[in-house]
Amino acid sequence: MTTETAPTGTAPFDEPWQAQLFALTVALSEAGHFSWPAWTEAFGAVLKDHGAARPLDGQGDYWNAWLVTLEHLLDGSGWAARDEAEQVRALWEDAYLSTPHGKPVRIAG
Amino acid sequence: MPHDHHDHPHSLLPSDPALRVKALETILTRKGLVDPAALDAILETYEKKVGPHLGARVVARAWSDPAFMAALRQDSTAAIATLGISGRQGEHVVAVENTPETHNMVVCTLCSCYPWPLLGIPPAWYKSDAYRARAVREPRKVLAEFGVTLPEGQKVRVWDSTAEVRYLVIPMRPEGTEGLDEAQLAALVSRDSMIGTGLAGAPA
Structure with a gap:
């Protein structure tokens, strides 16, 4: 990888969570938790499934399918079981709703 | 009602997918399955x-250096690595060269x-889905929508990428670019021309 910086142009992600999701998935794969071919196979299946009803755009639909794939993989492996993921999501939601504007939002643990 | 305080008493609630991603990130970092520093490094990179601009450097070098072009034909991944560009996942890159006979996409x-x-x-x-479904079925139609009309006799070859093999199209070098250096040449190479849905630009 070179150290030069990309010229400013089109942003690679539409929303910060898409970038976070992408990084999380790549990091898991790079840490050896799943191979990239295994990822693309699982992702391809979800895209196919979601695309059965209507053609998917390459933006919101695409990243939604990506998120569903990762949640499914992590639920299956037990690294982030569905119940646990829902609980932690609820903790974050409560934290955002109860933290005064401008203060850092944190959850316990 | 006094209006001298913030309109938002609490922090703005992120979207549902944003909260779900945050939840996964929290769980995975707590369990030590991902390293926050690794996440930051990946974000910074992408x-x-x-x-x-990196692909364009490869194309410009291929246009100006016949030895590099030959190396690219033989083993694209290794040739590209000599420019200091390599994949994080060890994926194999195959450069596919456009010619008057064949356009690659x-x-x-x-x-x-x-x-x-x-x-x-x-x-x-x-x-x-539109591009993924149609590129193989009706490439010329898709190309026309990108504003690319190929000569009758030029075949279109469509390459289907996989997790292991990724393709880089080497567009044809535009005419009238003999005197240009690599940086000037790289400026003519658009992203789409390296996917095959565009052609390299003409010098200004």
């Missing part, structure tokens, strides 16, 4: 460093495999 019919180290994150249209 948001700021990689992009089509790249798709991923499975999902969105793409030569990240050379072109960055793919554009929305590359990830759309």
Whole structure:
């Protein structure tokens, strides 16, 4: 990888969570938790499934399918079981709703 | 009602997917399955460093250096690595060269495999069902929508990317570029020309 910086142009992600999701998935794969071919196979299946009803755009639909794939993989492996993921999501939601504007939002643990 | 306080008494609630991603990140970092520093490094790379300017360097070098072009034909991944560009996942890059006889075009019919180290994150249209379904079925029609009309006799070859093999199109060098140096040549090489949905630009 070179150290030069990309010229400013089109942003690679539409929303910060898409970038976070992408990084999380790549990091898991790079840490050896799943191979990239295994990822693309699982992702391809979800895209196919979601695309059965209507053609998917390459933006919101695409990243939604990506998120569903990762949640499914992590639920299956037990690294982030569905119940646990829902609980932690609820903790974050409560934290955002109860933290005064401008203060850092944190959850316990 | 006094209006001398904030309109938002609490922090703005992120979207549902944003909260779900946050939840996964929290769980995975707590369990030590991902390293926050590794996440930051990946974000930095894909948001700021990689992009089509890197692929354009490869194309410009291929146009100006016949030895590099020969090396690229033989083993693209190794030739590209000599420019200091390599994939994080050890994926194999294959450079496919446009000629007057054949125009190359790249798709991923499975999902969105793409030569990240050379072109960055793919554009929305590359990830759309419309492109993924139609690129193989009716490439000339798709090319026409990108404003590309090929001569009658030029065949279109469509390459389907996989997790293991990613393709980089080497567009044809535009005419009238004999005196240009590599940086000037690289400026003529658009992202789309390296996916095959565009042609290299003419010098200004």
